[in-house]
Amino acid sequence: xxxxxxxxxxxxxxxxxxxxxxxxxxLPIPAIPVLVVAGALxxxxxxxxWQVLLGAVAASVAADSLWFALGRVQGNRILKTLxxxxxxxxxxxxxxxxxxxxxxxxxxLLAKFIPGFSTVAPPxxxxxxxxxTTFLLYDSGGALLWAGAGVVAGMLxxxxxxRVIAAIASLGSGALVLLGAGLAVFVALKWWQRRRFYRMxxxxxxxxxxxxSLMDEGKSPVVVDVRTPGALDRDPRRIPGAVVLxxxxxxxxxxxxxxxxxxxxxxx
Amino acid sequence: xxxxxxxxxxxxxAGGLDAWIGAGYAVEAEPLxxxxxAS
Numbered sequence: 001x002x003x004x005x006x007x008x009x010x011x012x013x014x015x016x017x018x019x020x021x022x023x024x025x026x027l028p029i030p031a032i033p034v035l036v037v038a039g040a041l042x043x044x045x046x047x048x049x050w051q052v053l054l055g056a057v058a059a060s061v062a063a064d065s066l067w068f069a070l071g072r073v074q075g076n077r078i079l080k081t082l083x084x085x086x087x088x089x090x091x092x093x094x095x096x097x098x099x100x101x102x103x104x105x106x107x108x109l110l111a112k113f114i115p116g117f118s119t120v121a122p123p124x125x126x127x128x129x130x131x132x133t134t135f136l137l138y139d140s141g142g143a144l145l146w147a148g149a150g151v152v153a154g155m156l157x158x159x160x161x162x163r164v165i166a167a168i169a170s171l172g173s174g175a176l177v178l179l180g181a182g183l184a185v186f187v188a189l190k191w192w193q194r195r196r197f198y199r200m201x202x203x204x205x206x207x208x209x210x211x212x213s214l215m216d217e218g219k220s221p222v223v224v225d226v227r228t229p230g231a232l233d234r235d236p237r238r239i240p241g242a243v244v245l246x247x248x249x250x251x252x253x254x255x256x257x258x259x260x261x262x263x264x265x266x267x268x
Numbered sequence: 269x270x271x272x273x274x275x276x277x278x279x280x281x282a283g284g285l286d287a288w289i290g291a292g293y294a295v296e297a298e299p300l301x302x303x304x305x306a307s
């Protein structure tokens with residue numbers, strides 16, 4: 001953190017823009033601490049708050065526009081790719097679609113405050129065919145709220161931030177090592193959970209050939225299409241005989257599912 | 269979710285709809301509005 005302050009003070013605006021751009025492109029670089037420190041430095045007159053805000057918003061919108069274009073060109077494939085590299089990919093696409101379908105383009109205003117949704121929302125907007133001008137309007141608003149929150153927090157709490165930085169600096173490099181170790185443990189835990197989940201799924205999954213055989217043998221499994229309504233609108237193709245039942249409708253329509261027959265679930 | 273609600277015979281389809289289509293099996297493509305209207 002001490003070196004972060006020195007870096008922000010030394011490299012100023014280019015560092016803020018670079019970090020925001022890289023984070024919004026999907027790299028695991030946290031930009032909020034940089035924005036907070038930049039806000040604190042703005043109080044001391046070392047940076048101009050409006051320049052930090054403008055730079056952060058421009059960098060964020062530039063990165064998001066690239067994701068928007070990829071979403072427009074590649075559709076759901078880019079969402080699947082993004083969700084595959086996230087630490088919690090299991091329900092990533094479905095949850096993103098649900099949030100986006102529920103709140104529409106205004107969800108971009110708060111997307112950056114929701115881990116995971118931040119990176120997936122812009123390509124989602126592209127995939128659903130949103131207008132570029134509408135996207136830029138909401139995405140700029142969201143970037144301004146997000147960057148503004150970081151900068152304003154830094155300005156409001158600059159004294160406390162100075163004390164925290166001084167305390168961390170007094171602890172020396174040991175504090176950074178401890179922080180890094182904590183982060184490494186968190187990432188390792190998520191990775192292990194993900195591996196365990198995939199192993200369990202691999203054991204439990206049914207292949208398309210097995211399902212075809214079950215259907216041909218007349219065993220009549222109940223095939224359930226659990227895609228969101230928006231995903232179904234984009235691609236209405238379904239496995240023959242499939243029951244359309246979005247996860248959000250599950251509780252209300254539970255009685256339609258038999259307990260004595262095999263249930264096969266699928267999404268995209 | 270279904271398993272949490274007491275369903276025991278539940279399996280996800282490996283690869284989802286993309287794998288089904290990729291394997292060359294037939295699909296229905298009736299517009300969803302017709303299904304919603306019927307239910």
